[in-house]
Amino acid sequence: MRRLALAPNLAIATLWADWLRQGGIEASVQRVFTSSIAGEIPPDQALPEVWLADDEYLERARALLDELRNRPRRQWMCRACGEAIEGGFEQCWNCGAMMPA
Structure with missing residues (x-):
């Protein structure tokens, strides 16, 4: 497994993971519930992350995520x-x- 991206919130992380799955890449959202302890750990460590199940798809996943982030x-x-x-x-x-x- 490999971390692809740190998302600003759970809604965006879920959107990104769904976009990757629609593109044929197995992805999951990690740190779903860590925002509840954001005051006890640094805020950037409490953000949700998108992870890939297979490192082989890393470049393709980055391209798909870039396409989603930079819509016309x-x-x-x-x-x-x-x-x-x-x-x-x-x-x-x-x-x-x-x-x-």
């Missing part, structure tokens, strides 16, 4: 309703129109 950010104006859309969205949340090509 877009800013565009919906032609149908005029709503300003920001982020990785390709569809207007207000009216459902697709992003212009």
